[in-house]
Amino acid sequence: MNPLLNAEQAVLGAVLLDPGQLAHLEWLAPDRFYRPVHRALFAALRKLRGDGHPAVEGEGPVPLSWVTDAVDEASLHVRGLTASYAHILVSACPRPAHAPVYGRMVLDGAIHRTVTQHAIRLHQEARTGALQGEVEGTLHCADVLTGVLTDLARRWGTEPRPVAPATSPATVAPSLPPAQADRVAEDEEFLLAVLVERPGAMGEVVDWLRPGDFADPAHGQLYRCLGALHHRGEPIDRITLLWEAQRRGLLADGTLSEDRLTAICDGMGAGDAEWLGKQVMRSSITRTAAASARAVRALAEDEALAPGRLINHALHTLGPLDEVRTRWQTANGRPASRAPATASSPSGPPAARVHAALTRSTPRTAPSPPGRLGPGPAPTAARPPSRNHS
Incomplete structure (x- = not known):
């Protein structure tokens, strides 16, 4: 049993049984359906309604x-759609009046799929950028993902805000190809040698380069030591x-050995600290x-995670990348570029958000068009009764 497939079939079956249900599904776009045949059929039903099909405004039973x-x-x-499948959809709908709830289920699945797709694109772009030594494409994909999350929050009827998950998703740290790992390690060692040998070199990078930007934790700890010496105004050389x-206990706990530290300090110390620091930051951004x-x-593939929580957890997960990006822009002397955020309207939330939120609330009785339906439903009824095909 596939609940998402059942929900898509139930939505379409509800609209086929009662065209009036389309009025309660304005917020549901055809591209939110997973199956192409369902997307095409829902788009066709919306088109027929827009063209003024007699079934929409007619009285009595719904015409065949x-x-x-x-x-x-x-x-x-789309190919492969038959009239018999349309009748299967009709039989798959338990209650036509529940169409907005079925539509919410369809939107739930679409949000998970959309976030997954954009996360995959960001990962692929980051791997490509790491190989090419470029970060602009990666940052652009991150902006796109942030914008998508903001838009999905609006469609779901919630405010986009970063919220830390109760437990972090279990993920494996991305590993670098051997050749690339060697190049990154060489850049980091070269930078550390320059910072040790060149007086004042720390002042060129200390404002935007952090220990966490180093791929090798030992290199990051050495940079932390250099930063401490710089902060206290003490001289920097291999002895200090x-x-x-x-x-700091780095020799006692095995993080560093005296031989390794000496090898780094004995490296070529003539170089541009700012340029090398940016090389380290490029690697940090892609990682x-x-x-x-x-x-x-990992969050998006958790089907038990509600869309609102998924969106907010995903925004929180992108926080470290935003922090690195801000420092990258500082290093290059320009303000950080961010994806446009959705501002709250002073006159109230957007209509699309209201529609989305209403689908998660107890529906109220809709007024019956004059001359089409009989007496109004009982106060406990959620929607007008469905119409049968003649």
């Missing part, structure tokens, strides 16, 4: 032409660095983006 015309229209855009590392994308994908 409502089904046949919908099948004919949808068949222009060794002393700081020892005071952080890949890790964030994997975490967002």
Whole structure:
């Protein structure tokens, strides 16, 4: 049993039984359906309603032409749809009046799929950027994902805001290809050698480069030691660095050895600290983006996670990438570019958000069009009774 498939069939069956249900599904777009045949059929039903099909405004039983015309229209855009399948959809709908709830289920599945797709794109772009030494494409994909999450929150009827999940999704840290890992390690060692040998070099990178930007934790700890010496205004050389590392217990716990520290300090110390620092940050951005994308994908693949929580957890998961991006823009002397956020309207929430929110609330009785239906339903009824095909 596939609950999402059942929900898609139930929505279409409800509209085929009662065209008036389309008025309660304005917020549901055809592309939210997973199956192409369902997308085509829902788009066809909306088109027939927009064209003023007699079944929409007519009285009495729903004419059979409502089904046949919908099948004919949808068949222009998709193959394999038959009238018999339309009747299967009709039988798959338990209650036509529950169409908005079925539509909410369809939107739920669409949100999970959409977030998964964009997380995969971000991960792929981050891997490509790591190989090419570029970050602009990665940052653009991150902006797109943030914008998609904001739009999905509006459609679902919630406010997009980062919320930390109760438990972090279990993901494996992305690994670098051997050749790329060697290049990143060389850049980091070269930068550390420059910072040790060149007086004042720390001042060129300390404002935007952080220990977490180093792929090798040992390199990050050495940079932390250099930052501490710089912050205290103490001289920086290989002796003071060794002393700081020892005071922090890096030699005792095995994080560093004296031989490894000496090898780094004996490296070529002539270079541009700012340029090398940006190389380290490029690697940090792509690694952080890949890790964030994997975490967002893990969240999206959790079918038990409600869309509102998924969106807010995903926004929180992208936080580390936003922090690295801000420092990257600082290093390049320009303000950070962010995806446009949806501002709250002073006159109230957007209509689409209201419609989406209403689908999660107890529906009220809709007024009956004059001359079409009989007496109004009982106060406990949610929707007008469905019409049978003649």
